[in-house]
Amino acid sequence: MDDLDRLRAEYADRKRRLANSDRYSLSNPARRFEILQRQHRTLELLLKRGFLPLSGTNILEIGCGAGGVLDEYLGFGADPGNLHGCDLLADSLHSALQRFPVLPLACADGQDLPYPAGAFHLVLQYTVFTSLLDPAIKKKLAREMLRVLKPGGMILWYDFWWNPTNPQTRGIRPAEIRELFPGCRYEFQRITLAPPVTRLLVPLSWGLCLLLERIKLFNSHYLVAIQVE
Numbered sequence: 001m002d003d004l005d006r007l008r009a010e011y012a013d014r015k016r017r018l019a020n021s022d023r024y025s026l027s028n029p030a031r032r033f034e035i036l037q038r039q040h041r042t043l044e045l046l047l048k049r050g051f052l053p054l055s056g057t058n059i060l061e062i063g064c065g066a067g068g069v070l071d072e073y074l075g076f077g078a079d080p081g082n083l084h085g086c087d088l089l090a091d092s093l094h095s096a097l098q099r100f101p102v103l104p105l106a107c108a109d110g111q112d113l114p115y116p117a118g119a120f121h122l123v124l125q126y127t128v129f130t131s132l133l134d135p136a137i138k139k140k141l142a143r144e145m146l147r148v149l150k151p152g153g154m155i156l157w158y159d160f161w162w163n164p165t166n167p168q169t170r171g172i173r174p175a176e177i178r179e180l181f182p183g184c185r186y187e188f189q190r191i192t193l194a195p196p197v198t199r200l201l202v203p204l205s206w207g208l209c210l211l212l213e214r215i216k217l218f219n220s221h222y223l224v225a226i227q228v229e
Contacts (some may be wrong), residue, residue: 003134004085004088004109006170010131030199033209034192039072039175041191041223045102046076049154049225051122054078061085062110062145063128067096070103073124084120086113104188111150121153129180130159130169142180146228155181157224161196177224177228192221 022028027033031202032200046052054077064070064085071082079101086108091105110128122162123145132138145155161171193213202209214219 002156003137006133006168007131008089011092015091018089029206030195030202033198033202033206034195035072037210037213038192038221038223039076039190042072042156042158043076045156045187045189045223045225049227051154052077056082057122058082058120058150059084059122059124059196060113060115060148061126062113063087063125063131064096064105065089065092067099067103069124069126070096070100074100085113086110093211099205110138113144115148117147118150120136120147121150123149123155124158126153126158127160127171130163131159133168133170138180146181147195151228153227155184155226156219156225157226158182158222161190162220170223174222174224177222177226181226182184183229185229187225189223190216190219190221192219194218194220 018024024031026032043052051057051100054073059073059078059082061069061084064087067085070085081104084104084106085096086106088107088109090107091161093105095107096103106114125145127133129138129141129165132141149155150161157177158174159176161173163169163171180188191213193209197218198209201212
């Protein structure tokens with residue numbers, strides 16, 4: 001079984017395991033905390049880097065799944081006709097198409113993206129790379145993301161560096177990100193209070209979670225702006 005076949009099997013099993021779970025639903029207060037905090041930091045970064053407002057901005061999300069992040073960017077003001085998504089998994093993409101039939105979505109392997117060079121101002125990846133265990137696939141995906149990026153554009157990376165409970169993933173630290181995207185400028189922000197900590201504490205005190213996330217000691221993800229030199 002190659003890594004992409006493993007990935008397909010893992011996501012099918014995850015869908016089965018979580019069919020009746022609210023772990024990734026906004027009805028779960030820990031999930032709400034995670035998403036709201038991530039959105040806040042993302043908007044700050046986009047503003048700082050000159051990408052707001054998003055009107056007229058061509059955006060591609062790699063591994064868009066059922067469209068949760070695409071929905072966030074619609075809320076940020078992205079034009080539906082300029083907000084693209086692709087995913088390897090046909091079932092996930094079908095769900096995204098049902099939710100957002102006007103968005104230009106494609107079922108595609110990120111190692112061979114169906115877009116011309118320099119097509120996008122923003123290329124997004126949210127927790128895709130840590131689901132890949134094959135270093136060669138990660139390198140090919142990174143090269144494709146750089147290929148479709150416009151001059152002056154930005155790759156926005158959101159992924160974890162630490163998740164010891166899931167053997168089907170592998171955390172990625174800043175040194176590996178630099179290796180995947182050589183010759184670029186980077187801005188690293190360590191964000192997102194580790195989900196097990198959030199699930200434990202947010203029902204007790206939202207404010208305590210805000211404080212712990214600000215301290216960063218228990219933060220599990222990096223938000224990274226990557227731009228070609």
